[in-house]
Amino acid sequence: RTPVVVLISGTGSTLAALLEAGAHPDCPYEIVGVIADKEAAGLAHARAAGVPTAVVRLADHADRAAWDRALAEAVAGFSPRLVVLAGFMKLLGAPLLEAHPGRIINTHPALLPSFPGAHGVRDALAHGVKVTGATVIEVDAGVDTGRILAQVAVEVHEDDTEATLHERIKQAEQPLLVDVVRRLTAANRTEQEPIA
Numbered sequence: 588r589t590p591v592v593v594l595i596s597g598t599g600s601t602l603a604a605l606l607e608a609g610a611h612p613d614c615p616y617e618i619v620g621v622i623a624d625k626e627a628a629g630l631a632h633a634r635a636a637g638v639p640t641a642v643v644r645l646a647d648h649a650d651r652a653a654w655d656r657a658l659a660e661a662v663a664g665f666s667p668r669l670v671v672l673a674g675f676m677k678l679l680g681a682p683l684l685e686a687h688p689g690r691i692i693n694t695h696p697a698l699l700p701s702f703p704g705a706h707g708v709r710d711a712l713a714h715g716v717k718v719t720g721a722t723v724i725e726v727d728a729g730v731d732t733g734r735i736l737a738q739v740a741v742e743v744h745e746d747d748t749e750a751t752l753h754e755r756i757k758q759a760e761q762p763l764l765v766d767v768v769r770r771l772t773a774a775n776r777t778e779q780e781p782i783a
């Protein structure tokens with residue numbers, strides 16, 4: 588099965604969905620490692636599933652460049668074919684991007700190119716949109732600027748708060764991401780070819 592590494596910063600409900608699908612023997616991918624940039628609550632999902640974890644904190648490194656290198660090393664240690672950002676809230680540096688060209692994907696809780704960045708749900712709500720959603724992209728050096736791989740629309744309700752809307756987005760986002768990861772890892776590709 589195709590080895591996948593997942594990067595998280597938060598509660599890890601997206602990771603849990605990926606782990607659940609990946610637990611089936613007929614699933615084309617296997618999550619071989621989970622890395623967080625802090626002691627994220629979501630690491631518990633990986634530990635419960637017996638998947639190795641690592642924490643690479645910015646504060647433990649001399650500067651951002653050293654952290655970028657350490658994160659790239661931690662990922663490389665798992666030899667993944669695909670890297671999935673599942674609520675990972677830091678930008679990736681060149682060492683990681685260059686080590687996995689075209690093989691890092693991210694899920695974002697808005698319909699890109701609208702509302703990129705750390706507060707996609709809040710920003711969409713504040714703008715008064717009636718429809719928002721989730722987007723899975725290929726990661727590049729920009730903030731949520733990579734090639735769009737899949738999207739799903741979600742209606743905004745009159746009484747939505749950031750929390751209720753984000754929860755409804757996650758219900759649509761997680762199956763979408765699982766589908767994309769399955770599709771990308773199921774294809775029979777050469778090592779050199781970008782996976783997405």
Ligand code: GAR
Nearest residue numbers: 597598599600601674694695696704
């Ligand atoms: C997900 O909705 C994901 O799209 C978002 O964080 C959530 C993670 O939830 N990511 C971003 O906002 C990235 N800019 P989780 O911790 O419950 O998996």
